[in-house]
Structure formats: C-alpha cells, structure tokens
Amino acid sequence: MDLFDDLPEPTQTSGPVSAAVTAQRQSKDKEEEERSVKRKREDADSHAEEKEEEFKKVCLPVLKGYVAARRGEREEMQDAHVLLPDMSSCLSALPGQVSRVSYFAVFDGHGGARASQFAAEHLHHNLAKKFPSGDSENLDKLIKKCLLDTFRQTDEDFLKKASSQKPAWKDGSTATCVVVVDDMIYVANLGDSRAVLCRMEAAADGVRRSVTLALSKEHNPTIYEERMRIQRAGGTVRDGRVLGVLEVSRSIGDGQYKRCGVISTPDLRRCQLTANDRFIILACDGLFKVFSADEAVKFVLNILQEESVEQKPGLTEEEVRFEAACQQLASEAVRRGCADNVTVILVSVGS
Known part of the structure; x- marks a missing residue:
C-alpha cells in the first residue's frame, strides 16, 4: 500500500507545475484503478473460497450414533x-x-x-x-x-x-x-x-x-x-x-x-x-x-428395510429404524448363545 494514499491532493498551481501535477494525478488515478481491480479479484477469490467451504459443510455426511449394551452371562x-x-x-x-x-x-x-x-x-x-x-x-x-x-x-x-x-x-x-x-x-x-x-x-x-x-x-x-x-x-x-x-x-x-x-x-x-x-x-x-461381519451388516439392513415401523416422539422414521437395528443386533447376539458382554455402536451415515 502507498504510504501517502490518505494525504490530501496538492494545491492547484499554474504553468508547467500544473501540467506535472495533472500527469501525476492521472498516474495516480490509473494506479487506484488497478488497485480497485485487484481488490475486486481478491474479493471474488475470497468469496469463491467461502462458497466452497460452505458447500463442503453442507455436503458433509450426517453422522448419528446409537448404542446397545448387554451383560450376557457375565457377573x-x-x-x-x-x-x-x-x-x-x-x-x-x-x-x-x-x-x-x-x-x-x-x-x-x-x-x-x-x-x-x-x-x-x-x-x-x-x-x-x-x-x-x-x-x-x-x-x-x-x-x-x-x-x-x-x-x-x-x-x-x-x-x-x-x-x-x-x-x-x-x-x-x-x-x-x-x-x-x-x-x-x-x-x-x-x-x-x-x-x-x-x-x-x-x-x-x-x-x-x-x-x-x-x-x-x-x-x-x-x-x-x-x-x-x-x-x-x-x-x-x-x-x-x-x-x-x-x-x-x-x-x-x-x-x-x-x-x-x-x-x-x-x-x-x-x-x-x-x-x-x-x-x-x-x-x-x-x-x-x-x-460374521457380513452377517451383522445384513442383519442391520434387513431391519432398516422393514415395512412397518413404530413411531416414537422426537425421532424420525429413519432414527427409529437405526435404534431398533442396534438394539436387536445386540439382543440377537445374546440369543445366539454369546455368554460374553456385548456392546454395539451403530453409526448412521446420511446426507
């Protein structure tokens, strides 16, 4: 930045000095115009970056976690x-x-x-x-x-x-x-x-x-x-x-x-x-x-795809399905004879 940008214009004089001042002013106007174009370009770039960042935030996957824990046969x-x-x-x-x-x-x-x-x-x-x-x-x-x-x-x-x-x-x-x-x-x-x-x-x-x-x-x-x-x-x-x-x-x-x-x-x-x-x-x-990992995934998918779903206050239909899938997966592990503690976290990935 020019250190003298904020100083007032010099007093108008006559003759050769006036011509020199005019030439100086024209040069300064040109510089100011170039600076203005540069500022607009920088503003546009900055705005584009903000838009890109905003778009990125909007497009981030929505993650929601559900948990089910069963003691099994452990004390x-x-x-x-x-x-x-x-x-x-x-x-x-x-x-x-x-x-x-x-x-x-x-x-x-x-x-x-x-x-x-x-x-x-x-x-x-x-x-x-x-x-x-x-x-x-x-x-x-x-x-x-x-x-x-x-x-x-x-x-x-x-x-x-x-x-x-x-x-x-x-x-x-x-x-x-x-x-x-x-x-x-x-x-x-x-x-x-x-x-x-x-x-x-x-x-x-x-x-x-x-x-x-x-x-x-x-x-x-x-x-x-x-x-x-x-x-x-x-x-x-x-x-x-x-x-x-x-x-x-x-x-x-x-x-x-x-x-x-x-x-x-x-x-x-x-x-x-x-x-x-x-x-x-x-x-x-x-x-x-x-x-097996594949069986667990298919078990969850089957519950997510069930036609009927019990509505719960404050939860969307999707959230109710994921909550049910998480709870039922843990319960099924115990039903299949797992004597160990069972903890399952199910993280839904949405758009």
Whole structure:
C-alpha cells in the first residue's frame, strides 16, 4: 500500500507545475484503478473460497450414533463406550480446513472394568489435547501421529494409576476408536473389537447390494507377527493366549503382560466416506463370536428395510429404524448363545 494514499491532493498551481501535477494525478488515478481491480479479484477469490467451504459443510455426511449394551452371562459389565458425533466442545481449535470431528469408541475390558472405564473417560480428552490445530499442512500424517501418541499416553496414565494401587490393578482393555474428520474415517484399534463399514454398490443387474468393508485389524497371539513379537520379548503363547492366559496381544493396561510383548500401539486405518455408505458398526468380540461381519451388516439392513415401523416422539422414521437395528443386533447376539458382554455402536451415515 502507498504510504501517502490518505494525504490530501496538492494545491492547484499554474504553468508547467500544473501540467506535472495533472500527469501525476492521472498516474495516480490509473494506479487506484488497478488497485480497485485487484481488490475486486481478491474479493471474488475470497468469496469463491467461502462458497466452497460452505458447500463442503453442507455436503458433509450426517453422522448419528446409537448404542446397545448387554451383560450376557457375565457377573459384571466390563465394556465401555463413547459417542461424540461432534467433539468440537472438547477441542480448543479445529485445523483451518476442517469443519467437524466426530468420535465413536468401544472398549472391552478384561480382569475388571477399570481399564475400559479409564479409557472411555480419558482417551478422547488426550486426543483433543494432541489434535492438530491451525492451518496444518500434512494433516493426514499429523492425525495418525496424534492417534499413536494418544493411545500411548492413555496406556501410560492407566498403568501408573494401576501400579499405585494396593494391590495393583491387573485390568486391561481392548480399544476400537473411529475418528471422522469431515468425510475421512480414521480407525485406531487394539485387540479383538472390530469396526466395519456398510457400502451400497450397484451390481451388473442394476440392483444395489451391500459390501462389507473391514475398518480394523484384530490382534491376538495366534497371528504370526504378534506371536513373534511376544516370543522375542521373552513371552510364550499357549492355547492361543499370552502365557496361556491373555487372549489379546495388544491392549490398554495389562501391566503384568507388557514385559511379555503386549503393546498399546494401535493398528491405524483410513477410509473416505462416500455417498454410497449407509452405516458403521463398532462392536466388541461378544458380537463377532456369533456373527460374521457380513452377517451383522445384513442383519442391520434387513431391519432398516422393514415395512412397518413404530413411531416414537422426537425421532424420525429413519432414527427409529437405526435404534431398533442396534438394539436387536445386540439382543440377537445374546440369543445366539454369546455368554460374553456385548456392546454395539451403530453409526448412521446420511446426507
């Protein structure tokens, strides 16, 4: 900007000086016109960016979470869960290019409910503290680092608390967390709880059929890489369990097994949501002991497609169907003979 833009015009004089002033004024007018054109162009670009951002917000998938929990035949409910369709209130600031962050998580405890409850209370707060903010470049890489740091921090904090008790707590927990950043899903998983996505795709005959996409990878000591890590750390695998006792090879807590190669480093996966996606199922192994992932997806779809639906005040027909599907899926797992705790989170993906 010209430092003298705000000064008054020089006093008009006669002769050659006046001509010089006129030429100066014409030059200044031309500069002002160029500046005006540049400002209009910048305003137009800014308006276009705002429109694009507004369009992006309008087109973000609408996520709604539903949960069903069953104790099964266990004496104690050791599962825990968290549903935060919008976790903005937990975040100090969103990255400049991000409009929304959602968080859904299932924790399946063993040896007690303290590790799963601790993870449910603290993991998303640790995530919020470490989440990238400002105009972050390479956001994808930063989110992945944030998730790794969050799991490590949560595990360390719980182990510190557990070891300070008398007697020391021996609880442990799986963790399956789905973080949706605008339309990108990030899944961080420890242990044998799982997350799956239902995507509808048109077949050759034109009929839309469901495709079940695995969003997580299970960790148990029978998997070659997991067993090798445990054995290198001096542990053993007997009857498919660490030291013949622990069913999972990665977890939060389980302090007595950490020296045997059990770790809290999650498997990370990423998947972009599309207009063809219907829902996400997160559930502990209590569901998947009696349902395959594909069976669970088809079970939910059948209920969503039922003709009659009981109306409930304050809920849309779609919401009533998803709520019923979630509850019935958990109940059916118990009916099929699952003695374990069963927790199911169903996340609808709408437009």
